[in-house]
Amino acid sequence: MKQQNKIIVVGATSGLGRMLAERYIRDGHVVGIVGRRGDKLAEVAKGHSEVHCLKADVTDISQIAVHLSALAGEMGGLDLLVLCSGVGRMNPDLDYGLELPTVDTNVRGWTAVADWAFSFFMQQGYGHLAAISSVAGIRGLAPAPAYSASKAYQI
Numbered sequence: 785m786k787q788q789n790k791i792i793v794v795g796a797t798s799g800l801g802r803m804l805a806e807r808y809i810r811d812g813h814v815v816g817i818v819g820r821r822g823d824k825l826a827e828v829a830k831g832h833s834e835v836h837c838l839k840a841d842v843t844d845i846s847q848i849a850v851h852l853s854a855l856a857g858e859m860g861g862l863d864l865l866v867l868c869s870g871v872g873r874m875n876p877d878l879d880y881g882l883e884l885p886t887v888d889t890n891v892r893g894w895t896a897v898a899d900w901a902f903s904f905f906m907q908q909g910y911g912h913l914a915a916i917s918s919v920a921g922i923r924g925l926a927p928a929p930a931y932s933a934s935k936a937y938q939i
């Protein structure tokens with residue numbers, strides 16, 4: 785029998801994070817899924833008793849660590865956290881209203897989650913933190929400067 789791990793995927797309601805979470809669920813791991821859209825979390829969790837949902841916003845800086853600690857407690861521990869939440873818009877006119885959610889989610893929220901995971905694993909003595917950044921953080925995407933800069937920050 786394959787080893788069963790306890791895994792949290794932050795940003796598990798769509799895209800890469802959802803695909804990864806569904807794969808971990810299929811493989812029999814205990815999976816914690818995080819995102820703002822409760823209906824999408826419920827879709828992923830449906831029919832799986834080993835899935836724990838956390839409807840949360842990573843930009844809720846004062847609460848996200850508390851919520852993640854509670855989730856890890858509910859799961860009975862944590863071996864791996866995949867930090868996959870992210871937003872980005874094409875923004876050639878540098879509309880600040882578009883830049884702000886990118887900076888909030890990919891820098892402020894991302895840092896809050898990464899700091900929580902690192903501290904949790906240090907205290908526990910083991911664990912893995914994986915984060916999905918982007919090649920945009922290495923080569924830059926001209927029409928999406930804040931997104932590219934946020935991805936360089938993550939790298």
Ligand SMILES: NC(=O)c1ccc[n+]([C@@H]2O[C@H](COP(=O)([O-])OP(=O)(O)OC[C@H]3O[C@@H](n4cnc5c(N)ncnc54)[C@H](OP(=O)(O)O)[C@@H]3O)[C@@H](O)[C@H]2O)c1
Pocket residue numbers: 794795796797798799800801802818819820821822824840841842843868869870871872889893916917918919
């Ligand atoms: N797709 C690509 O081609 C590509 C290429 C390079 C890098 N990436 C990176 O890969 C990651 C996933 O991308 P994707 O294409 O799969 O995107 P996606 O389908 O839009 O998924 C983004 C995920 O992040 C979550 N999220 C966004 N803001 C959040 C917040 N404030 N709090 C909590 N969760 C939040 C979303 O959940 P809710 O909306 O439910 O909160 C969703 O689950 C991103 O970091 C992206 O930069 C993607």
